[in-house]
Amino acid sequence: MGPVVAIVDDDPAVRAALTRLVRSFGHQGTGFASAESLLHALDAAERFDCVVTDIQMPGLSGLHLLRALREQRPGLPVILITAYPSSSHRERAAALGACAYLTKPFDAAEFEHCLAEALKPA
Amino acid sequence: MGQVFSRWPSAAPPLAKDPRPGPEDLPAWMLAAPARPWPGKARDLTAAGLLVLAPAALAALGAAAWPGTAAIGLALLAAAAAALAGAMAARTLAALKASEERFASVFERAGISLWREDWSAAGAAVAALRCAGVSDIESHFADHPEELRAILAKVLIKDVNAFTLEETGAPDKSAYVGPLDRLLPPTDQTFVQWLVAFGRGERHFRSEAHIACPDGTEIDTLFTARLPENAAGFSDIVVASLDITEFKRAQARLAAAEVKLARTSRIMAFGAVSASIAHEVNTPLAAITANAQAALRWLKRPAPNVEEAVAALEDVASEAARARDVVARTRSFFGEAAMELVKVDLVRAAREANLFAEAEIRAKGATVHLTAEPGLPPITGDLVQIQQVFVNLLVNAAQAMAGCAGRRDITVGLQRRGEVVCVTVSDTGPGIEPAQRAQVFEPFHSTKPGGMGVGLAICRACIDSHGGDLWVEEAPGGGAAFRFTLPI
Numbered sequence A: 001m002g003p004v005v006a007i008v009d010d011d012p013a014v015r016a017a018l019t020r021l022v023r024s025f026g027h028q029g030t031g032f033a034s035a036e037s038l039l040h041a042l043d044a045a046e047r048f049d050c051v052v053t054d055i056q057m058p059g060l061s062g063l064h065l066l067r068a069l070r071e072q073r074p075g076l077p078v079i080l081i082t083a084y085p086s087s088s089h090r091e092r093a094a095a096l097g098a099c100a101y102l103t104k105p106f107d108a109a110e111f112e113h114c115l116a117e118a119l120k121p122a
Numbered sequence B: 001m002g003q004v005f006s007r008w009p010s011a012a013p014p015l016a017k018d019p020r021p022g023p024e025d026l027p028a029w030m031l032a033a034p035a036r037p038w039p040g041k042a043r044d045l046t047a048a049g050l051l052v053l054a055p056a057a058l059a060a061l062g063a064a065a066w067p068g069t070a071a072i073g074l075a076l077l078a079a080a081a082a083a084l085a086g087a088m089a090a091r092t093l094a095a096l097k098a099s100e101e102r103f104a105s106v107f108e109r110a111g112i113s114l115w116r117e118d119w120s121a122a123g124a125a126v127a128a129l130r131c132a133g134v135s136d137i138e139s140h141f142a143d144h145p146e147e148l149r150a151i152l153a154k155v156l157i158k159d160v161n162a163f164t165l166e167e168t169g170a171p172d173k174s175a176y177v178g179p180l181d182r183l184l185p186p187t188d189q190t191f192v193q194w195l196v197a198f199g200r201g202e203r204h205f206r207s208e209a210h211i212a213c214p215d216g217t218e219i220d221t222l223f224t225a226r227l228p229e230n231a232a233g234f235s236d237i238v239v240a241s242l243d244i245t246e247f248k249r250a251q252a253r254l255a256a257a258e259v260k261l262a263r264t265s266r267i268m269a270f271g272a273v274s275a276s277i278a279h280e281v282n283t284p285l286a287a288i289t290a291n292a293q294a295a296l297r298w299l300k301r302p303a304p305n306v307e308e309a310v311a312a313l314e315d316v317a318s319e320a321a322r323a324r325d326v327v328a329r330t331r332s333f334f335g336e337a338a339m340e341l342v343k344v345d346l347v348r349a350a351r352e353a354n355l356f357a358e359a360e361i362r363a364k365g366a367t368v369h370l371t372a373e374p375g376l377p378p379i380t381g382d383l384v385q386i387q388q389v390f391v392n393l394l395v396n397a398a399q400a401m402a403g404c405a406g407r408r409d410i411t412v413g414l415q416r417r418g419e420v421v422c423v424t425v426s427d428t429g430p431g432i433e434p435a436q437r438a439q440v441f442e443p444f445h446s447t448k449p450g451g452m453g454v455g456l457a458i459c460r461a462c463i464d465s466h467g468g469d470l471w472v473e474e475a476p477g478g479g480a481a482f483r484f485t486l487p488i
Helices: A012-024 A035-043 A062-072 A087-095 A110-118 B043-063 B068-109 B118-131 B137-143 B145-152 B162-168 B191-200 B231-235 B243-299 B304-332 B346-362 B382-402 B455-465
Strands: A004-008 A026-034 A051-052 A078-082 A101-104 B113-118 B156-160 B204-212 B219-226 B238-244 B339-343 B367-372 B379-382 B407-416 B422-429 B470-474 B480-487
Touching: A004 A012, A004 A035, A012 A026, A012 A051, A012 A110, A012 B243, A012 B304, A026 A035, A035 A051, A035 A062, A051 A110, A062 A078, A062 B243, A062 B470, A078 A087, A078 A110, A087 A101, A101 A110, A110 B243, B113 B162, B118 B137, B118 B145, B118 B191, B118 B231, B137 B145, B137 B191, B145 B191, B191 B238, B191 B243, B219 B243, B219 B367, B243 B304, B243 B346, B339 B382, B346 B367, B346 B382, B346 B407, B346 B422, B379 B480, B382 B407, B382 B422, B382 B455, B382 B480, B455 B470
Parallel strands: A004 A026, A004 A051, A051 A078, A078 A101, B367 B407
Antiparallel strands: B113 B156, B113 B238, B204 B219, B219 B238, B339 B379, B407 B422, B422 B480, B470 B480
16 A cells, blocks of 8 residues: 555545546545645544645635645645735745645646655655 | 827717707806906996086086076085085095005915906807807818917907016016917817817816916916906906926926836736646647657667657657647637727727827827717727727827827827718827838737837737727828727
C-alpha cells in the first residue's frame, strides 16, 4: 500500500479527479469536502502522509487548515491549490510552511513531483 | 492656444423653414420702430432748446407786428412763457444730467465687471439674414466662417467699468476699448451663439466664454446681457461678466477626481468579476486536466485499467459541459438581457454624452462640433449603452489629440443612410495606422499609458448588440474617424 494522501476540496468534481489522479500515481487518495471534516478524521486517529487542500472553501479556508495542522501535526506535509492565485496567499502559504502552492489547472507531472517531494522522509 | 468651451447648437426648437418669412416669423426687435438711442441726450437738448426759443421768437414777432401797449403785454407774456420754458428746460437738463451721473456712478461703482458694447453691425447682419429667409443662423455661419469673422471685427467695446480694470489689473480703459475680437481666442464658439440669440429674438443671453485679458492671461467668464427690444438698442448693450476661472479650476479638479475614482471603481469591479470568472472556469478546467491525465496514466500502465480511464473520461466530458455553462452564464449576464430598449434620439444622446465628457474634452483643449442631418428618425436601443459609446469615442478623440499642435477639433456627424443612421466621430489627431485599425477593438489592447484597453471593445460590443457596425477610417484631415451604424 502506498502513502495516504488526503484531498480537501469543496468541489466534488475536482475532489474526485484529484483523488483519481493520486491513485494513478500509485498512492492512496481520500477525499474530504471541507477542512473541518479532515480535522475530525485526524481527531479520530486516521493517518495521512500528506494533505492537498484547496484554499477558497466555505467554513475554514485552506490557509486556516494549514495553520491548524502546523499546530496539531507539525510534521504533516501540506500542498495548497487554488483556482485564483494571489501573491498574498502565496506568501502566507510559504510563511506557514506549505510544501507547494499550485494553481488550478495544474500539470499532473508537476503535481506528482510536488507530492514526491512532500512525501520524502524528513 | 486658448481653451474654449464646447458650445453646441441650442436645444431650442428650430425656426420656421419658410424661405421668405412673413413679419410674424421675425423677432419683434426687427420690426419695432427705432426708439431713441440711450441716453438720448442730443434729442433732449434739441427739445429743451425749442422750448426756450419758441416763446422768445413769438415775443419778438408780437413786438414787431403790434407795437403799442397790447404788443408790450403780449411780449411780456411771451417773455414770461420763455422764462418759464427756460426754467423747465434747465430742470429737464439738470434731471437728465443727474440721471446720467447716477448711471455713470452705478456703472463705475458696480461690484461686477460691466462692459458697454456696440453690436449694431451684428444686429443688422442677423436681421438681413433672417429677412432673406436664413432660419438656421448657426449652420449659416458654420458654412461661412469668413462672414462671422467680419461681423466679429465690427463689434466694439465702448466702455468698461472700474471693477473690470481692478479685477484684471488693466492700466486704463484703453486696454479694453476697441474691437471685441482682440479678446476672443480664434477658436471661440460663443460669439455665434450671440447671433443665434439675436436671430431668435431672445430677451436675455447668458453663456460662458474663455477670454484673453489685455495682459495676455486667459480667464473663464460667465456673462449675461439683456438683449435690445429694437434695432437702435444694439448700439449699446450692457454685458455683465463674472470671472469664474477659479470655480472652473475647482470644477475641473473635482471632475478629474471623479474620473479617477470611477476608473478605480471600474478596475476593482473588473478585478472582482475576472476573479469570479477565473474561479468559475478554472475549477472545471482543473477537474478536466486531472481526469484526462489520470486516464492517460491508467491506460499507459503495463496492464491498462480501462474502467478507471473510462470513469475519468466521463468526468472530463461532464466538466467540459460545466465550463461551457459558466461561459454561457457570463455572456447572458453581460449580454442582451441587460439591455433596456427605448426610442433613442441620437442627436440628443450625442449632446448629453458631450456634457458627460466635457471636463475631459476641455482638459485636453479640444472643441466639439456637431452636425446632424435634420429630421433624423429615432433608433431603438439602450440609451445608456449608446451614450457610453459616444462618451468613449469623444474621450478617445480628445486624448488622441492631447499632444497635438494646432486645432484640436472633434466633429460628430449624424446622417441617415437608407435604413440606418450613420454616426461619425472624427478628430484632427495623428490618426491610426492601417495595420493597427483592426487591433484597436480587441479587448485589453491599449496605446495609452495606464489604459485598460477595453473602451473600444465595449463600444463594439454595444453596437454589435444593437445590430450595427463600428469601424475606424482615416479622417479627411488625417485624424481618426470612428464610424458606427445603428438600424432605424
